[in-house]
Amino acid sequence: MARGVPSTAELVDALGTFLEQDVMPGTEGRLSFMARVAANVAATVEREIVLGPAQARGHADRLAALGFRDDDELAQAIRAGELDDRLEEVVEVTRRNVVERLGLWNPRYVEPEDAGLILQMPARDPGAPESNTPGKGR
Amino acid sequence: MVATAPSEQLAEQLRAVVAEACSEPETEVRNLRRLTGGASRETWAFDAVFAGDAERPLILRRDPPKVARAGDAMRREATAIEAAARAGVPVPKLIAHGSDDAALDAPFIVMDFVEGETVPRRILRDETYADVRPRLAERCGEILAQVHAIDPGEVEGLETPDSLGQLRGALDFFEESSPALELGMRWLEQNRPDIGAARVVHGDFRNGNLLVGPDDIRAVLDWELVRLGDPMEDLGYLCARCWRFGVVERPVGGFGDYADLFRGYEKVSGQRVDPELVRWWELFSSVWWGVGCMVQASQHLSGNVHSIELAAIGRRVWEQEYDVLLYLDGRGG
Numbered sequence: 430m431a432r433g434v435p436s437t438a439e440l441v442d443a444l445g446t447f448l449e450q451d452v453m454p455g456t457e458g459r460l461s462f463m464a465r466v467a468a469n470v471a472a473t474v475e476r477e478i479v480l481g482p483a484q485a486r487g488h489a490d491r492l493a494a495l496g497f498r499d500d501d502e503l504a505q506a507i508r509a510g511e512l513d514d515r516l517e518e519v520v521e522v523t524r525r526n527v528v529e530r531l532g533l534w535n536p537r538y539v540e541p542e543d544a545g546l547i548l549q550m551p552a553r554d555p556g557a558p559e560s561n562t563p564g565k566g567r
Numbered sequence: 568m569v570a571t572a573p574s575e576q577l578a579e580q581l582r583a584v585v586a587e588a589c590s591e592p593e594t595e596v597r598n599l600r601r602l603t604g605g606a607s608r609e610t611w612a613f614d615a616v617f618a619g620d621a622e623r624p625l626i627l628r629r630d631p632p633k634v635a636r637a638g639d640a641m642r643r644e645a646t647a648i649e650a651a652a653r654a655g656v657p658v659p660k661l662i663a664h665g666s667d668d669a670a671l672d673a674p675f676i677v678m679d680f681v682e683g684e685t686v687p688r689r690i691l692r693d694e695t696y697a698d699v700r701p702r703l704a705e706r707c708g709e710i711l712a713q714v715h716a717i718d719p720g721e722v723e724g725l726e727t728p729d730s731l732g733q734l735r736g737a738l739d740f741f742e743e744s745s746p747a748l749e750l751g752m753r754w755l756e757q758n759r760p761d762i763g764a765a766r767v768v769h770g771d772f773r774n775g776n777l778l779v780g781p782d783d784i785r786a787v788l789d790w791e792l793v794r795l796g797d798p799m800e801d802l803g804y805l806c807a808r809c810w811r812f813g814v815v816e817r818p819v820g821g822f823g824d825y826a827d828l829f830r831g832y833e834k835v836s837g838q839r840v841d842p843e844l845v846r847w848w849e850l851f852s853s854v855w856w857g858v859g860c861m862v863q864a865s866q867h868l869s870g871n872v873h874s875i876e877l878a879a880i881g882r883r884v885w886e887q888e889y890d891v892l893l894y895l896d897g898r899g900g
């Protein structure tokens with residue numbers, strides 16, 4: 430059975446592809462540069478729609494394991510020096526949180542040895558029956 | 568990008584400024600065009616045409632008109648450029664400057680246009696710069712030693728900011744809290760170095776503010792942030808990961824190695840570089856640029872300027888958080 434209605438992620442993917450494949454080559458200078466920025470924004474929105482919930486859960490779970498409700502609490506405790514005797518552990522948790530979140534914005538920024546921590550977009554398989562998994566084709 | 572009516576008025580005002588500064592009453596201003604639309608400074612290019620058709624390409628840097636300004640930053644910038652020239656630092660020749668709104672509706676600097684490239688990715692990748700690239704790091708060291716030898720008495724209105732205190736204040740200005748940037752701040756506080764005698768520091772010496780030709784660095788630009796401080800700040804800032812433009816394995820601006828930078832600096836200054844101090848300033852610069860990204864994005868978020876570019880820069884805070892953690896892991900260099 431074929432699909433006929435795009436998901437939110439698929440719409441924003443179409444927007445990003447349009448910016449990248451039509452607007453960028455059809456413009457020059459500043460406008461072309463801005464189209465690239467806009468295409469990156471669209472790709473980020475798509476990743477956040479698909480991966481954002483899992484990223485947010487992992488983030489919150491790791492903070493909870495460290496004994497904190499949110500980034501505000503953790504930041505305050507770091508600032509007050511309350512975590513000076515367990516900084517290694519705090520750096521490790523913060524690294525995982527930072528890398529996963531950065532993976533939504535700019536996965537290529539992450540060094541190869543940390544790349545395994547990034548959440549991956551599910552492979553797109555438009556031919557598969559019953560598939561409504563939004564994915565990244567580019 | 569150039570609005571017609573205001574630029575015609577500006578051309579006429581510029582004509583008077585250049586005619587007087589160059590003692591050329593017959594000056595004409597042609598090809599006036601805006602180069603950048605920065606929120607802090609405007610940059611314009613134009614040609615002054617003198618009697619006998621002699622052309623002189625010039626650059627105008629001007630504060631945005633009708634914006635409240637604190638202090639006399641333009642006089643500081645102008646006197647810094649002149650002092651730098653006397654110290655042997657390559658800078659564009661200063662033609663005229665104004666510290667008030669009288670001549671051009673805002674404080675300004677007019678200087679010679681210098682041919683060359685400032686776009687970091689081109690400097691790092693274009694064939695044109697293949698020969699000069701391996702020499703840039705050592706040249707940066709030599710030039711920074713010259714900057715730090717500038718007599719502070721020759722620059723008007725120099726301040727000596729409390730760098731860490733200002734960074735703390737900037738971080739606290741924003742609602743969002745960042746455990747990663749706080750970890751960076753904690754490390755900076757706990758490892759705060761003893762800083763020696765304050766020198767004139769450029770304050771924004773990085774790939775992007777260096778005008779590069781196929782042969783050499785032709786000019787150091789953007790003296791807006793010149794101040795008194797630890798000279799190692801300029802070296803660390805130049806090496807910070809955020810100014811390597813994707814070539815992270817070449818710590819000096821994406822074009823060179825620490826050894827070349829330090830050799831050039833030590834040769835001209837006669838002083839040893841402390842690599843630990845440079846690293847402290849690299850981490851400082853990463854936290855600083857993390858906050859800088861928020862500052863940029865806040866212009867969009869506040870509704871002052873609508874810009875997808877500024878909005879996107881706000882997410883680059885996350886890149887800076889990652890850089891800070893790499894430094895804390897000893898993986899930043």
